[in-house]
Amino acid sequence: xxxxxxxxxxxxxxxxxxxxxxxxxxxxxxxxxxxxxxxxxxxxxxxxxxxxxxxxxxxxxxxxxxxxxxxxxxxxxxxxxxxxxxxxxxxxxxxxxxxxxxxxxxxxxxxxxxxxxxxxxxxxxxxxxxxxxxxxxxxxxxxxxxxxxxxxxxxxxxxxxxxxxxxxxxxxxxxxxxxxxxxxxxxxxxxxxxxxxxxxxxxxxxxxxxxxxxxxxxxxxxxxxxxxxxxxxxxxxxxxxxxxxxxxxxxxxxxxxxxxxxxxxxxxxxxxxxxxxxxxxxxxxxxxxxxxxxxxxxxxxxxxxxxxxxxxxxxxxxxxxxxxxxxxxxxxxxxxxxxxxxxxxxxxxxxxxxxxxxxxxxxxxxxxxxxxxxxxxxxxxxxxxxxxxxxxxxxxxxxxxxxxxxxxxxxxxxxxxxxxxxxxxxxxxxxxxxxxxxxxxxxxxxxxxxxxxxxxxxxxxxxxxxxxxxxxxxxxxxxxxxxxxxxxxxxxxxxxxxxxxxxxxxxxxxxxxxxxxxxxxxxxxxxxxxxxxxxxxxxxxxxxxxxxxxxxxxxxxxxxxxxxxxxxxxxxxxxxxxxxxxxxxxxxxxxxxxxxxxxxxxxxxxxxxxxxxxxxxxxxxxxxxxxxxx
Amino acid sequence: xxxxxxxxxxxxxxxxxxxxxxxxxxxxxxxxxxxxxxxxxxxxxxxxxxxxxxxxxxxxxxxxxxxxxxxxxxxxxxxxxxxxxxxxxxxxxxxxxxxxxxxxxxxxxxxxxxxxxxxxxxxxxxxxxxxxxxxxxxxxxxxxxxxxxxxxxxxxxxxxxxxxxxxxxx
Numbered sequence: 001x002x003x004x005x006x007x008x009x010x011x012x013x014x015x016x017x018x019x020x021x022x023x024x025x026x027x028x029x030x031x032x033x034x035x036x037x038x039x040x041x042x043x044x045x046x047x048x049x050x051x052x053x054x055x056x057x058x059x060x061x062x063x064x065x066x067x068x069x070x071x072x073x074x075x076x077x078x079x080x081x082x083x084x085x086x087x088x089x090x091x092x093x094x095x096x097x098x099x100x101x102x103x104x105x106x107x108x109x110x111x112x113x114x115x116x117x118x119x120x121x122x123x124x125x126x127x128x129x130x131x132x133x134x135x136x137x138x139x140x141x142x143x144x145x146x147x148x149x150x151x152x153x154x155x156x157x158x159x160x161x162x163x164x165x166x167x168x169x170x171x172x173x174x175x176x177x178x179x180x181x182x183x184x185x186x187x188x189x190x191x192x193x194x195x196x197x198x199x200x201x202x203x204x205x206x207x208x209x210x211x212x213x214x215x216x217x218x219x220x221x222x223x224x225x226x227x228x229x230x231x232x233x234x235x236x237x238x239x240x241x242x243x244x245x246x247x248x249x250x251x252x253x254x255x256x257x258x259x260x261x262x263x264x265x266x267x268x269x270x271x272x273x274x275x276x277x278x279x280x281x282x283x284x285x286x287x288x289x290x291x292x293x294x295x296x297x298x299x300x301x302x303x304x305x306x307x308x309x310x311x312x313x314x315x316x317x318x319x320x321x322x323x324x325x326x327x328x329x330x331x332x333x334x335x336x337x338x339x340x341x342x343x344x345x346x347x348x349x350x351x352x353x354x355x356x357x358x359x360x361x362x363x364x365x366x367x368x369x370x371x372x373x374x375x376x377x378x379x380x381x382x383x384x385x386x387x388x389x390x391x392x393x394x395x396x397x398x399x400x401x402x403x404x405x406x407x408x409x410x411x412x413x414x415x416x417x418x419x420x421x422x423x424x425x426x427x428x429x430x431x432x433x434x435x436x437x438x439x440x441x442x443x444x445x446x447x448x449x450x451x452x453x454x455x456x457x458x459x460x461x462x463x464x465x466x467x468x469x470x471x472x473x474x475x476x477x478x479x480x481x482x483x484x485x486x487x488x489x490x491x492x493x494x495x496x497x498x499x500x501x502x503x504x505x506x507x508x509x510x511x512x513x514x515x516x517x518x519x520x521x522x523x524x525x526x527x528x529x530x531x532x533x534x535x536x537x538x539x540x541x542x543x544x545x546x547x548x549x550x551x552x553x554x555x556x557x558x559x560x561x562x563x564x565x566x567x568x569x570x571x572x573x574x575x576x577x578x579x580x581x582x583x584x585x586x587x588x589x590x591x592x593x594x595x596x597x598x599x600x601x602x603x604x605x606x607x608x609x610x611x612x613x614x615x616x617x618x619x620x621x622x623x624x625x626x627x628x629x630x
Numbered sequence: 631x632x633x634x635x636x637x638x639x640x641x642x643x644x645x646x647x648x649x650x651x652x653x654x655x656x657x658x659x660x661x662x663x664x665x666x667x668x669x670x671x672x673x674x675x676x677x678x679x680x681x682x683x684x685x686x687x688x689x690x691x692x693x694x695x696x697x698x699x700x701x702x703x704x705x706x707x708x709x710x711x712x713x714x715x716x717x718x719x720x721x722x723x724x725x726x727x728x729x730x731x732x733x734x735x736x737x738x739x740x741x742x743x744x745x746x747x748x749x750x751x752x753x754x755x756x757x758x759x760x761x762x763x764x765x766x767x768x769x770x771x772x773x774x775x776x777x778x779x780x781x782x783x784x785x786x787x788x789x790x791x792x793x794x795x796x797x798x799x800x
Contacts, residue, residue, distance in 0.1 A: 050763040050776035084765030233721030236762035271668065271705055272761065309661070310668055312703030315759070329661030331702040347660060390723035390764040397765055428722065464722045478725055482759070488702070616731070620781070 001291035002299055003177055006168065013169035016074070020093050020158050024138075027094030036074035038115055039093045042102075043157060044077040045243050046236070046275055047084030047397075052103075056088045059104035063111035073115055076166075079244020079279075081157035083144060085396035086126060091139070091157075098139045100126040143413050144395050149376065151384050152200075152237075152360035153400045156244030161279050164286040167247040173292055175363035176251050179258055180300040183366075188259040189215060192362065194370035196382030201227055201318070201355030202430065202460045203535075204381075204448040207362075210352055213342035214260040217350035222262035224253050225346060225353040227323055228269035228276070231315040232431030233482065235462030237386040238356035240398050242269065242276035245360070246283035250306060252362035254292065257304040260352055265306040268323050272313065280308060315432075315486035319534045320353045322488070333490045334534035355460065357386055377403035381447035391428075391464040394419050404445045407437055411465060422467040426550070430459025432479045432486075433539035435546025436472070455546045457539075471568035472551040473558050477505040479543035487536065494537025497528040501544060509569040513559035518548065567629035570614045574630050579604040581626035588618035588627065637710060639680045648673050649681070653688035662689055663699055667706055676707045712747045712754030714792055716740075717771040721760030724768040728781075732768050733757060735782040739789050752796055 019030045019039055031037065042048075042057050057077060064070040081089050086100035090107070097120050099110060106124050113119050122130055128142040139145055150156075159166040167173075179188050193208025214222060226249060230238040242249065253265045269277055284306055287293045295303045309327050316322045317332040324346045326332035345351025361383060365373045374382045381403040387410070390396050394416030401410065407427055411417065418424050426436040435456035437444060444450050448458050466475065480502040489495045501524060504517050525541030532538045548555055557563050564572040577588075577597075582604040589597040589605055596612040599605030607618070607627075619627040652669040656662040666689060670681050677700050679693075686693040700706045718733040733755075737743055740753050747754035763769045766778025770785070777788055 046762045047765045050761075050766055050769065050778055084763070087765060231759070233725075233760040234723040234764055236760070236764065239762050272758070309664065311705075312664060312668065313705035314703050326664065327661050329663035329699070331698055388764065390767065391726045396723070396767070431722065462722065464726060466726060470726055475726075478722070617782070 001297075003181065006173060006177060006298075009165055009168045010171075010174075013165045017159060017166050017169040020091075024094055024096060027096070031094045034074070037069075037072040038095075039074045039076060040115070041076045041078050041091045041093070041157070043079070043081050043087060043089040044161075044275070045080035045084070045087075045240055046273075047080065048087035048089055049275065051087040051101075053088035055104050056090065056102045056107055059107040060090075060111065063108045064115070067111055067116045069111075069116055076160045077162075078158065079156045079161050080153075080240040080398055082148075082153070082240075082398040083126075083395060084398065085394075092120075095120065096138050097136070098126045098129050099124050143416060144397075144399075147405065147409055147414055148400050149384050149402045150400050151364055152241060152357050152386050153244070153398065154364070155248065156240060156398075159245065161244055161246055162282050164247055164283065164290060167245070171363075171367060172247055173251055175366035176254050176258075176292065177298055179255050179366055180298055180302055185215060185259045185261065188255060188366065191366060191370050192259075195361075195365045195373040196370075196377070196380075197358065197361055197365060197373065198381065198448060199355060200357035200361075200385065200460065202433065202458060204458060207354060207358055210342060210354070211256060211259050213340070214262075214350050214352040217343050219350050221264075221347075221349045222260055223346045223349055223351040224256045224260070224262045224265040225324070225327070225351055226253055226265065226267040226359060227318060227320065227353055227355045228267055228273075229311045229318045229323060230270060230273075230356070230460065231318045231486075232433075232460050232462045234390050234464050235388045235431060235460050237388050237398065237461040239270075239273050239276050241356050241360050241386075242273070242280050246276075246280045247287065248363055249280075249356060249359045250283060250287050250293065252359035253306055254297065254304045255362055255366060256352055256354070256359075258302055260350070262352070263303050263305070265304065266309055266327055266346070267306060268309050268311060268317070268327055270313075271310040277308065277310065284308070314488070315482075316488045316534070316536050319536055322534065323353065324351065331488070333488045334536075336533060357461070378445060378447045378450075380449050385446065385458065385461060387429075387461045387463045389415055389463050389465070392418055392422065392467040392470070393465040401446065403447045406443050406445050408442045410446070410463070411442070415465065418465065418467050422469065425466045425468050425470055426472070428464040428466060428475065428543075429462065430457040430539075430542070431462045432482045433457065433535065433542055434459040434462075435542045436466075436475075436550055438550040440550075455542075455549055457542070469566055469568070471509075471564050471566035472547040472554050473505065473509055473564075474566075474568045476544045476547045477502065477509055480505055480540070483536065483540040487540075491531075491533035491537060493528045493531040494533065494540065497524055497532070497537065498540050500524055501528075501541060505544070508555065508558045509564075510571045511558070511562045511569075513555075515559060517559065518552075518555060521548070573614065574609050575607050575612055575614060575616070575618060576628055576630050577605050577607055578626045578628060581624050583624055583626070585623070587621050587623070591617050591621050593617065636678065636708075639678045641674060641680065645673050646684070649684060650688065653685065657689055663691065663696065664703075667696075667700060671706060676710045678708065710747065710751070713752050713796075714754075714772055716753060716755045717758045717761075718744070718755065719759070719761050719763075719767070719769045719771070720757045721764070721767075723760070723764035727767040729768040731782055732770060732780050732785055735785040736770065736789065739786060753792075 015030045016034045019027045088102045090099040090102045189211045197207045198204040314332045317326045321335040322332045341351040386400045426438045483498045487494045584602040594613045596608045682696045686696045744755045769778045
């Protein structure tokens with residue numbers, strides 16, 4: 001592959017991909033040149049695949065053939081669009097019609113009425129894109145996308161992740177070419193340093209500094225690693241990038257290899273992500289075929305190749321030293337630092353290890369320059385951050401926002417608010433290492449330092465929204481159960497500390513908490529923070545400490561009053577029938593597994609609290625809202 | 631180390647041949663143990679001590695090292711799994727939407743606990759941390775199929791379908 005060949009591929013495929021990026025009218029002009037009247041993009045990410053996008057694709061193929069238009073329509077299976085709760089998602093270009101929750105039956109209609117006859121099937125469109133007067137707005141104008149800024153996700157949901165040509169068409173490998181042919185390794189590092197990019201895995205260490213240290217380390221063998229062991233439950237940013245745009249990670253790792261003087265790279269990815277692993281393997285093969293990996297890349301004499309290593313379900317392997325120990329074929333236990341990986345990392349050699357999302361920014365930084373990148377974001381947090389928005393929020397999905405966007409904008413505008421008329425209680429960021437942002441801090445700008453200042457952390461990007469039905473003591477317990485499971489057991493503060501903390505929380509949620517427990521928890525937490533070997537143990541107390549800070553009253557209620565206001569902690573609640581609302585339909589009594597409900601037909605029923613096992617079946621079955629917890 | 635509660639190891643010569651090939655292909659790879667164990671589990675469905683011994687011999691490492699690694703990672707299983715592997719997601723997004731009730735319903739329905747396999751070998755239950763289908767929370771996977779937006783009643787229906795397919799032998 002030469003530069004000229006690279007640019008030729010770009011020219012050949014540019015229009016095909018541009019149809020999906022420009023406004024309607026221009027898109028129509030472009031479409032005329034591509035040989036396809038229309039393009040249909042179907043999301044093939046994990047979320048949409050789970051909600052049936054394979055069946056949608058099959059129905060689409062069949063319907064296109066039935067209508068005899070299979071040669072006029074170009075079908076592309078892309079990565080994640082972001083709006084996972086509305087999957088399977090399908091977009092038709094050049095119009096940009098956004099169909100949500102597609103079904104095989106719906107697809108048949110869309111093919112006939114829209115693709116063949118040219119009439120958009122309005123009632124199957126995402127309802128936010130159809131205004132009250134019937135006019136259709138583009139996806140970028142909807143609340144979900146309006147405030148987003150897509151850099152790391154720029155190709156997700158736009159290109160076919162299994163076709164390197166489409167990546168090349170969107171400036172793919174131009175950054176590698178620029179770095180190899182016009183920049184010295186030091187200039188590459190300086191550019192990354194000046195951009196202000198910080199590690200997106202959660203730590204927030206300046207990426208350029210990491211590279212600088214690794215370059216300065218002496219040694220003829222060095223490694224570049226990519227951390228794709230996304231273990232934080234409820235986070236799927238890295239998976240979506242690997243599924244939607246795997247080439248951008250390969251390009252960035254090659255750039256890092258050039259910068260620090262490494263010839264080999266490893267991607268450590270969760271085995272639980274089969275689609276991501278598969279697409280990454282295909283991408284690696286295509287990159288090798290085209291000569292972006294291998295020897296004498298772009299004729300510059302630079303050699304670099306990448307290997308995939310699969311994780312095996314250990315959360316601690318997301319910690320950098322544990323990850324390297326695992327690649328080496330051992331139990332994934334962390335090692336003391338120093339020595340830092342930049343000095344002595346994988347197989348004892350200087351190593352740069354960055355997270356997937358961090359790499360996803362690199363090519364753009366090299367191509368557009370550090371000034372462009374650092375113009376976005378806040379003073380100390382530059383660029384954008386991807387979040388996996390989940391929990392009690394209307395628009396569950398993947399969002400990318402400029403640093404400094406407030407939590408309120410994310411929840412109320414992008415996220416579409418809390419469903420079922422419930423009240424926002426807190427946002428949990430940073431998973432088992434992070435904390436909660438309560439409603440009173442909803443105007444906090446999202447950046448590394450503002451979140452630390454209020455006792456939470458950026459984390460890798462999981463953001464779980466909690467409403468009034470969530471008990472904060474129970475949430476803290478959930479995370480502690482997780483860290484107890486995932487503590488590797490190498491150091492005592494973490495192995496024993498997490499268990500002791502969980503015992504306290506068990507006690508408290510069972511109504512056996514004692515006043516001095518809170519002080520004991522705080523003291524133990526401090527010891528763990530100071531003396532655990534790795535970040536897993538050091539940050540394990542965060543979910544408790546932050547909920548104790550912002551929701552201390554809930555702990556007090558559980559301990560002193562033996563009540564759980566959210567009605568979650570079973571030992572502390574009772575189910576009760578509201579006589580005024582009960583119609584005597586007998587549904588609850590018939591479904592009660594403990595036969596604890598009695599009453600005559602058409603008369604209010606009663607729950608015998610001695611027999612009640614608090615399973616909640618009655619409450620979820622009652623059509624009149626006549627059962628409550630007290 | 632031999633556990634009496636484990637079923638007798640019934641590896642076939644074909645499986646052994648495949649395993650030896652995998653070992654041969656990987657034995658010079660730095661850090662070969664994990665990739666080989668992944669493949670071994672793919673071949674046998676689990677990692678009984680007999681298989682671990684073969685891996686240890688093939689890679690020239692001690693059995694204790696193989697055992698140490700096999701027991702460290704939750705994806706490696708030392709006991710056989712059911713014909714249908716049920717995996718209930720207990721990630722945060724699913725948890726706040728009632729995943730614990732889903733798991734309880736599966737356990738109740740099949741009469742086994744998470745981590746166990748039914749005596750007829752048809753179903754095994756595990757919990758997992760996030761399959762990344764948070765938009766559909768709460769979810770569970772049966773084999774490769776993901777079921778989303780679950781309620782206990784829904785779980786019941788889905789399992790009935792599988793039980794009926796297996797001739798109601800559960």
